[in-house]
Amino acid sequence: MSLTELESHISFGGEQKRFKHASLTLNCEMNFSIYLPPQYKTQALPVLYWLSGLTCTDENFTTKAGAQAYAAELGLILVMPDTSPRGEQIANDDAYDLGQGAGFYINATEQPWQKNYQMFDYISVELIDLIDNNFNTNGKQSIAGHSMGGHGALMLALRHPDLYYSASAFAPIVNPSQVPWGQKAFRHYLGNDPQAWQTYDSCFLLEHYQAEPFPILIDQGTADNFMPEQLQPEALEKIAKNRNWPLTLRLQQGYDHSYYFIASFIENHLAFHKQYLS
Numbered sequence: 001m002s003l004t005e006l007e008s009h010i011s012f013g014g015e016q017k018r019f020k021h022a023s024l025t026l027n028c029e030m031n032f033s034i035y036l037p038p039q040y041k042t043q044a045l046p047v048l049y050w051l052s053g054l055t056c057t058d059e060n061f062t063t064k065a066g067a068q069a070y071a072a073e074l075g076l077i078l079v080m081p082d083t084s085p086r087g088e089q090i091a092n093d094d095a096y097d098l099g100q101g102a103g104f105y106i107n108a109t110e111q112p113w114q115k116n117y118q119m120f121d122y123i124s125v126e127l128i129d130l131i132d133n134n135f136n137t138n139g140k141q142s143i144a145g146h147s148m149g150g151h152g153a154l155m156l157a158l159r160h161p162d163l164y165y166s167a168s169a170f171a172p173i174v175n176p177s178q179v180p181w182g183q184k185a186f187r188h189y190l191g192n193d194p195q196a197w198q199t200y201d202s203c204f205l206l207e208h209y210q211a212e213p214f215p216i217l218i219d220q221g222t223a224d225n226f227m228p229e230q231l232q233p234e235a236l237e238k239i240a241k242n243r244n245w246p247l248t249l250r251l252q253q254g255y256d257h258s259y260y261f262i263a264s265f266i267e268n269h270l271a272f273h274k275q276y277l278s
């Protein structure tokens, strides 16, 4: 599949680029951003996929997290996909938490979403193939994300331990089938079948996980207005403790839900993933 370059900027000795491509999985044109660190000029490198949250595109993390400086030191490729299919012909909703910008990284089965909202397959199959076929990767990848994207990162890694070496999240929605953001999205995209909801719920997936465990790091700000109702990271921590799972939950005093929080700890997340990708 061919890529069209939209932007290219030198950043910390590497290159910050943006591409568009035709997605066969989502039946539309998609953009993604990629950071290629300086080491990329001479060697194949591992990839960290970053999944953003509600209302975001590929550009929120790229422009706000300050991750390029650390990726340049560590020799990590960063890939930032969009958060949903996009376009005038694509189903949408006026609310910020449904439709475009709110794909929830799942494969929709309900109308009018099913034709385009196949984000689970896009991230775990089409995008990995696209990146590996067009860039000099070493075939190793990990995954991280924020809020809705934190849900996506944990859920995709729990569903695909064959693909991802480690997972991390900022303020993730860990139990989407039990909280308003997730319940709304799942009802629209998946219908009312509780079993379908569970297949995309990190708490359920961790509780029933059978393969080799992989490391998880979660940061959660204590001043995050969304924490009590939507996020509840302790629910996942409790299951992890019962299963002796290597999960670290760090409660960061006074931090909120914003990219100022992400920028404050992104260095730790990149270093965490680098250990497992080396």
Ligand SMILES: N[C@@H](CCC(=O)N[C@@H](CSC=O)C(=O)NCC(=O)O)C(=O)O
Pocket (backbone or CB within 6 Å): 052, 053, 054, 055, 056, 060, 064, 096, 146, 147, 148, 149, 257, 258, 259
């Ligand atoms: N507009 C909404 C909240 C939208 C919001 O806070 N989005 C977060 C992710 S929330 C979970 O997925 C985000 O990352 N926004 C983009 C940014 O650059 O900050 C509301 O009013 O509640």
